[in-house]
Amino acid sequence: MKPLSYSQIALYQSCPLHYKLQYIDGLKTKGKWYFSFGSTIHLCAEYFFKVRTPSPPSLEKVLKYYGEIWLSAGYQSAEEEARYKDYGRQILTKFWEVHSADFRLPVAIERMFYVDIDGIKLKGFIDRIDKLDSGGLSVVDYKTNKKLFTKADLENDLQLTLYQLAVEKMWFLPVEKLTLYHLRSNTTCSCAARSEEQLEAASRLVLEVAENISQNSFPATENQYCPCDFPEYCPYYIHKYSGIAPELQESE
Numbered sequence: 001m002k003p004l005s006y007s008q009i010a011l012y013q014s015c016p017l018h019y020k021l022q023y024i025d026g027l028k029t030k031g032k033w034y035f036s037f038g039s040t041i042h043l044c045a046e047y048f049f050k051v052r053t054p055s056p057p058s059l060e061k062v063l064k065y066y067g068e069i070w071l072s073a074g075y076q077s078a079e080e081e082a083r084y085k086d087y088g089r090q091i092l093t094k095f096w097e098v099h100s101a102d103f104r105l106p107v108a109i110e111r112m113f114y115v116d117i118d119g120i121k122l123k124g125f126i127d128r129i130d131k132l133d134s135g136g137l138s139v140v141d142y143k144t145n146k147k148l149f150t151k152a153d154l155e156n157d158l159q160l161t162l163y164q165l166a167v168e169k170m171w172f173l174p175v176e177k178l179t180l181y182h183l184r185s186n187t188t189c190s191c192a193a194r195s196e197e198q199l200e201a202a203s204r205l206v207l208e209v210a211e212n213i214s215q216n217s218f219p220a221t222e223n224q225y226c227p228c229d230f231p232e233y234c235p236y237y238i239h240k241y242s243g244i245a246p247e248l249q250e251s252e
């Protein structure tokens, strides 16, 4: 079986059919502005920390890089794109101020991992890994979400749990802190590392998803993001494309 990433596991959890259409059948998703915006800001945060000596690039360099790598896909109009481009500049200027004042070289930036969980390969990229004064590690994931993360968001975030699993398998050093970094407000939202029981539960979940995929179990499951980019393949939405109404449930 091919390696699984967090995004694939999360997509399978929200709708197995969507997972199949995208990752097995290879259908292409539509470009969306928030993916372009998020990727651009991520690349700039990576550029800021990816230096060999503990002195970050100047703000001018970061903003120049931002202009060079800006991704335009998915914006509805030139005005909308210009508005977000300006907003991104503000975010990065604040990011530069906050992190230049207290700059420390990370242990790793945009680190690729590929680890084994009982025969299933888990792959991914971790935005940033820092070494804490205690000697333990801190895992940081950048997010361009609108809303600030709650305590529950942090405690239930599967991505952070899987990244802790991967980091501890790669380095044999304990992860002591997990962070979702809210880029829009430059806020560090952190919690303690997951317990052994939580890591074991996440491993079981990876194995369960892998097993379901190998059993070709791909039911359509409606969720808050419906319709996805492939409604013409979905039993819940196909009638809008073929003109055939779905069978009505008989009322009692």
Ligand code: SF4
Binding pocket: 015, 017, 018, 220, 221, 222, 223, 225, 226, 227, 228, 229, 230, 231, 233, 234, 235, 236, 237
């Ligand atoms: S539209 Fe259908 S296939 Fe797409 S996510 Fe919703 S239920 Fe799944």
